[in-house]
Amino acid sequence: MKIMKKVAAVVLSISMLAATAACGKGEEVAGDKKWSGKSLVVCSWGGAIQEAQKKTIFDAFAEKYGCTVEETTDPDPAKIKSMVEAGNMEVDVWDVDCDFVPRGIAQDLFEKLDFNVISKEGLVEGFITEYSVPAEISTLCISWNTEKISSDKHPKTWTEFFDSNTYPGKRTLYTNPMSMFEAVLLADGVKKEDMYPIDVDRVFKYLDAHKSDIVTFWTSGAQSVELVAGGDAALGTVWGGRVIAAQKDGQPIEKETNEAILTGDAWVIGKGSKNVEMAQDFIAFATSPEVIANYAVEYPGNAPANTKAYDLMTKEQISALASSPELEKTQLYIDVDWWVKNYDAVYERFQKWLIS
């Protein structure tokens, strides 16, 4: 009797599975469905950014192409390199820092992009290479603790940011010289157009003068918010998106988009990926104006990587962004090329300066 019951249960479950499978098939709607049954692995930054990406990019892609998108986090350059060296590329598409792209290219860690599939139209030029296209433009904004500094009277420029007479208290800056140096030079009165090549000596001179005002240089986005919202620093450079997320949590922090430093991250395909074609389709999808527009609305802390997206957004939506064609006028784009050539030397000199 027992065996009979077991057999019956197995038969029943198998037939049920078959039925659902059949149902599933029947539910297919119009669309490409090119990659049905396949899975693409994408690695991004986690947290609020990845949530927004999932909503507006990953799920949309999965639906359109009838496949699944597997997510993972922490796009650590060392991870990518070890995967390439081991000959086992577990992730197909990576969302990486723009300054990692040249290094990765030099060490042959990426697959070339197929620009017949991916349209360059509208994409921010400074961040396009043979191996990468911009995923989004990130903003490093002047930010302050609203309990210490009122939003009526707050620093609007980097010069004001460093003015400890008007705004007493400590400051915290990004430890990465790339973007931090630019902010310092802007504060010292250097004009946007004259930023590059960066006068490194001038940077250190200014830092020397303001060393006592700086409580510390933050290493992670979470730390930057902690320091400012927590009160250890009255002012700081914080990622725009992080400020918005912290405000949602009710934290006493606000940002100013004027003079924000613009950097970006990029989509790349890991070398040795088994789904290169699918990855190309994904990147093309992710950088299309519609998708970018949806993403920008979802995550207004960053700016669209594709300027054509602005045509698809309302005035209100655009005004919520940390950067836009309008705001860009006072904001500064990072020159990735200069940094790639000079980073190592600058980094060492900066470390020395830190412990002096």
Added chain:
Amino acid sequence: MEEKAALEGAVSFNKAEQLTMNYTAKRNKRRSNKSWMLLILPALFLFIFMFIPLLQIIKLSITDAGGSFTLAAYLKFFQSSIYLQVIALTFKVAFVVTLLCLLLGYPVAYAMTKCSKRISSLIMIAVMIPFWTSLLVRTYAWMIILQSNGIINNILMGLGLIKEPLQLMNNTTGVYIGMTHILLPYMILSLYPVLSGIDFNYVSAAQNLGANKLLAFLRVYLPLSIQGIAAGSILVFVMGIGYFVTPSLLGGSNDAMISQLIQVQVSKLLNWQFSSAVSIILLAISLVVLYVSKKLMKVDKLW
């Protein structure tokens, strides 16, 4: 006649006894020789997962992109003074932390030897509980306590003892507090077995011979505990040198320890050759420190 037979019997009995003894001795010797075989599996594990990767790192540090032998990475290390400076700083931090752990841990271990079994077990549990909490969680907990508007500052400001919040974090103070807290159990656990083995009669004898409590402690108790002090200090120091999570979260940007610099080289700049070289140099220096301390403190048994 009888006697002779008895004698012969005795002799043969002795012989048999001797043979048995020889056999037993040999068998025991073989048995004890076999016990080293228990070490084969762990040794294999260590070999595969530690020595081989170590050799790979050494190889990486002396090979350039083309695959040929080069000492460029090591040269770079000695040419840029920043790395030596940071190593010196790292050693300084590890040394201070070791000292703090010793000053805080010695009384605790001592108290454990003096208390009843029940109380000392409770203290032991209290010492061990942090081990069951992840290092990251403990470090974040410290951030909450040490922040400008953290628990300590709130209490002190609330009581009116200070006007401005104390800078307990994002500087070396924070690093010392965090690292000492995390490494303290290691010191206590190294000290306790040694201290509990010290016969209190020695201290009594010293007192009886005219030494007051302080002298008895300094001249008799302390020297007898040197093995524990050495073991604990070396353990804490070597672990402290490699720390980078706690210093990066609780320290300021000028508190970067050598591991943090290595991390940037590995993760951001992808200079794997260079970072391997720095790691090997760090390992070499640690081994030298271990060797010198062993000689200085005449540590026979480390654990």
Added chain:
Amino acid sequence: MGANIRLENVCKDYGQTNVIKYVKFEIEDGDFLTILGPSGAGKTTLLKMIAGFEDTSSGSILINGEDIARKPIHKRNIGMLFQNYALFPHMTVNENISFPLGIRKVKKAEKKERVAEMLNKVKLGEYGKRYPRELSGGQQQRVALARALVFNPPVLLLDEPMAALDKQLRKHMQLEIKEIHNALGITTISVTHDQEEALTMATKVCIMKDGMVEQIASPVEIYERPNSVFVAKFIGEANVVECPVVKVEPSYIGIKLYGDNLVRLPQKSKKYTSFNSINVVIRPEKVKVVDDSFNGLRLKAKIEQAVYVGDVLKLKVRLECGKSMKVKVFTQYSLSLNVGDSINLGILEEDMVVVGR
């Protein structure tokens, strides 16, 4: 070098339990006192109180008239030999012995001299640079002794000094310590549970029981004139027999011993006027095998047990009155005594000791 030591009503309580109850005695300069007693008697506790390792709950401990009961350990200036010697393992023999001198800020040259002198006294002159772990048990004891005496304390305390030594060594060390004691004239208090040791080494023996002093007297006195049944039974072997008192006179009392034997015993300082019966102690070796010419109490007995112990023959006999008795006979008398034999025993009146309880 010695000191007069006097304990007055010394008490020690652990919570509700009274461990030492009103101990009182006095010993003279140069005395060698051995405190003897069963385990739990409190002898080690008493020693620790004199040394300072235990507090006195009440009473005074006077050394040369000065009450040291409240003095901290390190100020008492008492030499002590610990049971396990407590030689500092991280110091050489020389360093161990010079330790108390260093504490007393003795100058280097003098220190060296005195240490060497002490080492020679204990016959370990060549062992100065060795470590305690390299020495045998007996050698360690001698070093410990040297360390305890090098700073010329007025008092020396010994805590079960022979406990860790084997029999041969024990005898040897007993003599050595006695020699040193005589040479230095230092007042010594020793704690032991070994009666033979007590009798051999001491000038005074103190028997303790349940935290109180039973009797304190010279070894001879303790043995020959025990003042209680406990002391009589504790030291050596004894026949203790309860005898009814039949007559009380100012100079003697008449008792019935072992049946109807009337014996007159001189009454010295004890008054037994109100006693119905008293205890009489007779040491087994005082009972002799006699013939009819014996001028004392004669008893007929039958041998029940005979144990040959080399120099003596230990007998257990059954008397006519029904009581049994222990008898010790020296084998030089080459008597062939066997179980079942009837023998005539004799006891002199002076060998019968009256004890109260």
